[in-house]
Amino acid sequence: MAIQPLYRKKRWGDLPTALLFLLPSIVLFAAFNFYPMIDAVRLSFYKWDNLSVPPVFSGSSNYVKLFSDSRFWISLRVTFLYTIGVTVFSIVLGLLLAVALNQRWLALRSLWRTLAFLPVVTPTVAAAMVWILLFNPNFGYMNTFLSYLHLERQTWLSNVHLALPVLMSLGVWRRLGFTTIVYLAALQAIPQEYYESARVDGAGIWGTFSKITVPLVAPTTLMLITLGLIDSFLVFDQVLVMTRGGPADATLVVGVYLYTSAFTSFKMSYGAAISVVVLIIIATLTIMQWRLVGFGGSEMEELK
């Protein structure tokens, strides 16, 4: 969009005002975004595993070590599994829930919607605490529930095969409200006539869902996928609280590996190398999102 100048040019136009208006944000971005990012890249080429000794330049040695570090590959694999699981389940369940909530004649609609949204505003640490107890092998409700069904009780978070799915269930639980609300908004934008004429043509519930609903919310789905991948890839809180990456690295997501490398073992430069890899992955995903969906979802349509 072209913007015409308001008043006729003083010599510098709007530049002095613009500088004044932009000064705080420029300073803050420079100091707390751009400088740290560049510094992280710089640090990743140094050897620095003791805070009291100055860093020493070491070329690409951190990266060489990183790419032959099996724990790093494990952490990438665990993070990808977590990310894909949480994104897919929260989107599928969110769409179903939104379709159910979108029925105009549904009893207690706003109550269901409010309940579905509560997890989004529940602090992650609080949710993680509840999960620890729900999945406690001795008295947790999940095992009680399995006993009702005459199934074998599980050790959940100390089981290498179940720990990650348990974490994913928390991720889906927290994200579901968000995907539901976004889908609800998308569904409400679909003209009611589409459904009516589909019924005239004799389409059933599944037919209208798969032929009308799913295709018409496809842009929303795309946005939720890219946003979901980025968000879930950066998971940290619940993993640190619930498992700290264990058992046997089964839940070692990248965030936790970065945290333990840099802030418990104080291998700062190694941590910096990990963070550069994360930066590349997330930047790629973000650019993908921008290309496919626009900057921030629906609001950005005009800017494209």
Added chain:
Amino acid sequence: MTAQLSTFPPRRRFNLSAWRKIRANLGTLLVLLPVIVVIVTPYLWMITASLKTRGHIGEPPYLYPTTFDFSNYQIALSSAPFARYFLNTIIVAVAVVLARVVIGGMAAYAFAFLKFKGRDVLFFLYLSTMMIPFYAIVIPLYLIIRDLHWFNTYQALIVPRMVDAFAILLLRQAFITVPRDYIDAARVDGCSHWGVLWRVVMPMSKSSVLTVIIFSFLFIWNDFFWPLLVANNDSMRVIQTGLQAFNGRYNVEWTYWMAGTVIATIPPILFFLVSQKQFISGLARSGLKG
């Protein structure tokens, strides 16, 4: 469309009869209720467990309270400064929200209405910060805070969060929909750009401003990694790190844990219930992360 439809023989309209309405309701609820039960179970369990007698947490294993032992709450409240954690969180949240609206509003105004060389490049630079994940900057940021001797201060929790590209983007998008004439008229009347921003543009972009406020608030309320690194003194902890520390001290005292968890969960949920309408429409509109 209508003309086409009218060539059909008259059909009954699609108003559901009472009986069909009940049937459709039952069908939908059959799908909906199991999901809702799963969503609500953690809350029921949390409340139930927080009211159990110490050492008897899973007995009986129901999702509703059978005992009402409020002493867990007394112990939780007296052994950890939850009020302090809340106060700290609110101080940080209010400061960050204010800064994001003021600083972001100024930047958004410049990008929306002022003409200067390099504007588009600068705007793109701003937006590019959206693809820098927090992990990518956390180590140098930690070192900056260390060098400034800012550990365990409000500044450490506030200053690095004061500007947010997404807030600027949202505000700019709202600003450019303000009719040009309004701004010109105000300028002709001798209003400064600063005055136009606060008296014309901001009031006309209320819903976007509210969206920014809500998201910043939620972001601070859920913040964990950063406070964990820079504010570990008990008097400087925020709610998330405070809760974690409390549980670390009372390991395996499950009933205390759950009392503390309930205490930490109630305020954000109340905040949500009060601002629900704006919350949900803002979220749906922006399609931002939750």
